[in-house]
Amino acid sequence: MSALASLPPDPRVRTSIRTIAVVVAVTLFMMAMSLWWGTGSVRLGPVTAWNALFDSENAERLEVVAAEARVVRILMSVLVGAALASAGALLQTLYRNPLASPEITGVTQGSVVAVVVWLVYGPRESADPDWLFPVIGCIGGIAAGLLTYAVSRLGGRVDPLRLILVGVLLGGLLGSLLGLALIASDGLGLDLISWTVGTVQSATWGRVGLLAAALAVCLPLVVIAIPYGNALALGEDVAQGTGLTVNRARGVVLFAAAAVTAAAVSLVGGIGFVGLVAPHLVRRRTGSDLRRLLPTAAVVGALLVLVADFASRNIRPRDLATPFGAAEMVGAFALPTGVYLALIGAPFFIHLLRRQP
Amino acid sequence: MTDTDAAEVAGTVADLRATGIDAGYGSPVLHGVDLTALDGKVTALVGPNGSGKSTLLKVCANLLDPEAGSVVVCGEDIDGLSTRQVATRLALLPQGPTTPPYLTVRDLVEQGRFAHVGPLGMLRRGDHEAVTRAIQLVGLEHMVNRDVDSLSGGERQRAWLALSLAQETPVLALDEPTTFLDIGHQWEVLELVRSLNADRGLTVLMVLHDLNHAASFSDHLIVLEHGRAIAAGEPWDTLTDELLRDVFGIEASIIADPRTKRPLIVPHAAAKRRSGSTES
Numbered sequence: 001m002s003a004l005a006s007l008p009p010d011p012r013v014r015t016s017i018r019t020i021a022v023v024v025a026v027t028l029f030m031m032a033m034s035l036w037w038g039t040g041s042v043r044l045g046p047v048t049a050w051n052a053l054f055d056s057e058n059a060e061r062l063e064v065v066a067a068e069a070r071v072v073r074i075l076m077s078v079l080v081g082a083a084l085a086s087a088g089a090l091l092q093t094l095y096r097n098p099l100a101s102p103e104i105t106g107v108t109q110g111s112v113v114a115v116v117v118w119l120v121y122g123p124r125e126s127a128d129p130d131w132l133f134p135v136i137g138c139i140g141g142i143a144a145g146l147l148t149y150a151v152s153r154l155g156g157r158v159d160p161l162r163l164i165l166v167g168v169l170l171g172g173l174l175g176s177l178l179g180l181a182l183i184a185s186d187g188l189g190l191d192l193i194s195w196t197v198g199t200v201q202s203a204t205w206g207r208v209g210l211l212a213a214a215l216a217v218c219l220p221l222v223v224i225a226i227p228y229g230n231a232l233a234l235g236e237d238v239a240q241g242t243g244l245t246v247n248r249a250r251g252v253v254l255f256a257a258a259a260v261t262a263a264a265v266s267l268v269g270g271i272g273f274v275g276l277v278a279p280h281l282v283r284r285r286t287g288s289d290l291r292r293l294l295p296t297a298a299v300v301g302a303l304l305v306l307v308a309d310f311a312s313r314n315i316r317p318r319d320l321a322t323p324f325g326a327a328e329m330v331g332a333f334a335l336p337t338g339v340y341l342a343l344i345g346a347p348f349f350i351h352l353l354r355r356q357p
Numbered sequence: 358m359t360d361t362d363a364a365e366v367a368g369t370v371a372d373l374r375a376t377g378i379d380a381g382y383g384s385p386v387l388h389g390v391d392l393t394a395l396d397g398k399v400t401a402l403v404g405p406n407g408s409g410k411s412t413l414l415k416v417c418a419n420l421l422d423p424e425a426g427s428v429v430v431c432g433e434d435i436d437g438l439s440t441r442q443v444a445t446r447l448a449l450l451p452q453g454p455t456t457p458p459y460l461t462v463r464d465l466v467e468q469g470r471f472a473h474v475g476p477l478g479m480l481r482r483g484d485h486e487a488v489t490r491a492i493q494l495v496g497l498e499h500m501v502n503r504d505v506d507s508l509s510g511g512e513r514q515r516a517w518l519a520l521s522l523a524q525e526t527p528v529l530a531l532d533e534p535t536t537f538l539d540i541g542h543q544w545e546v547l548e549l550v551r552s553l554n555a556d557r558g559l560t561v562l563m564v565l566h567d568l569n570h571a572a573s574f575s576d577h578l579i580v581l582e583h584g585r586a587i588a589a590g591e592p593w594d595t596l597t598d599e600l601l602r603d604v605f606g607i608e609a610s611i612i613a614d615p616r617t618k619r620p621l622i623v624p625h626a627a628a629k630r631r632s633g634s635t636e637s
Contacts, residue, residue, distance in 0.1 A: 227478025
């Protein structure tokens with residue numbers, strides 16, 4: 001056989017690596033900014049922050065508390081963003097639909113509803129342990145995900161279109177349940193609403209550790225799901241013709257995405273948007289192949305949530321309302337992360353759509 | 358494991374035999390169909406719309422479980438083979454596959470190695486060589502990094518064909534490989550298939566819509582009507598005036614192509630429908 005002339009290298013491999021490198025660098029910069037910068041509360045310079053974290057004898061008590069709280073939020077933001085963006089990339093490929101996002105598995109709503117219902121109707125203990133809400137949220141999310149899967153499987157095979165329909169229906173059903181619980185919750189309103197749009201405010205070391213551990217467990221599953229997703233993206237017949245057991249592979253990809261989503265949303269509430277947007281932001285550079293798309297989307301997702309959290313800590317509704325002379329009409333509270341995620345992400349996304357042919 | 362698989366495949370007769378196939382989607386489509394695609398030959402499956410050609414091809418490629426009958430590929434019953442094992446013996450190119458956006462020719466063709474790579478989908482040296490060979494066979498080596506959905510119809514079909522070729526199977530099944538192509542690209546794809554058969558000894562089974570394509574490019578014809586194989590054999594023996602009138606609904610002359618001496622069908626009118634066959 002004649003020697004094979006080698007084919008020209010794929011430029012997208014380099015583009016993807018470069019994109020990841022740049023985004024990681026920007027993320028690290030943002031992490032530092034996010035640690036140092038905090039209007040209204042404690043200001044930490046690089047030196048103060050270092051002392052507060054690693055040399056607490058040379059720091060004020062308040063500075064130590066503030067620095068730790070920020071580090072925890074930063075880590076939580078990054079983990080949640082990466083997790084949801086990965087889930088989004090897997091689901092858009094699985095459903096062969098650019099509108100797919102973690103929410104359509106029903107997992108997000110299931111998790112949020114479980115936590116809210118527990119808060120409103122559950123026993124009122126004086127101090128809930130750190131792990132209680134995440135565990136309840138996870139159970140709710142996984143239960144909703146399994147229900148979606150089971151209902152769409154009633155016909156014998158897993159049909160992507162039916163999965164979407166059932167997921168959306170279940171999401172709506174759970175949404176109305178959520179409304180009911182919110183109405184019934186006198187006094188808890190603001191916290192609960194923050195939870196439904198997602199917030200990293202409730203992050204603690206214990207919860208960050210919990211999420212990190214959960215994602216570490218999910219990682220092998222995601223890695224296995226990548227080639228399955230790539231094959232499924234070509235359609236059922238082609239996937240099976242190239243040697244994929246389609247129904248099992250769909251289950252694996254769906255489960256990987258659902259598990260990662262459940263882990264993230266059970267710790268921060270119903271953060272959406274990042275799972276939809278992050279893969280779109282990078283797809284043109286990395287291509288549709290998940291081997292490049294998923295890791296690149298993950299770092300972009302991490303950065304998105306980090307920026308949203310940074311904004312939510314530093315731009316409060318009062319700051320936004322002041323130019324309009326409406327400062328008195330809003331409180332001094334901070335908006336939850338999820339609100340800023342959409343506020344920042346949506347215009348950016350529209351800008352991107354305009355540029356695309 | 359896959360290496361020994363490949364060796365097993367290489368040592369056997371690369372043919373495809375389906376016997377007594379009953380199959381359908383809820384309601385039956387195929388009724389006791391026999392099909393043989395001989396080693397190293399091109400076999401064309403023809404028949405009017407809705408006669409069950411694609412269904413039969415799906416059964417042969419293990420995409421659809423038949424209700425009765427058996428399919429034997431390279432001497433082995435596909436019932437006893439895993440999906441991966443089938444994919445190392447027979448490659449199927451479905452009709453009019455849709456390509457995701459932002460997927461390069463290389464990304465697409467690499468998917469053809471799915472049955473050969475490990476569970477993490479990492480391509481080894483041999484896989485890369487197979488991908489390169491497949492892309493060169495279809496003549497797209499200068500377009501490996503182009504997105505498939507930016508290619509012309511003919512190039513796109515060649516890219517998809519390369520995916521099937523990257524599977525490096527002895528048997529290749531194609532479902533209407535010329536759909537949506539203009540006449541020049543139709544011939545380009547069919548000539549490519551013919552040369553793959555002639556140069557590399559691939560056994561080819563393809564569904565063709567155009568009877569003249571079938572007559573020009575195949576060694577064997579199998580004619581389906583209402584889910585039954587009603588004729589099979591060499592093109593000159595199979596294509597008759599009666600068959601064209603009764604099955605395909607055309608009055609036509611069958612002449613010898615002046616160059617190749619193969620049958621050439623020249624239709625001149627739609628036939629009057631037989632009584633009782635009102636199905637479309």
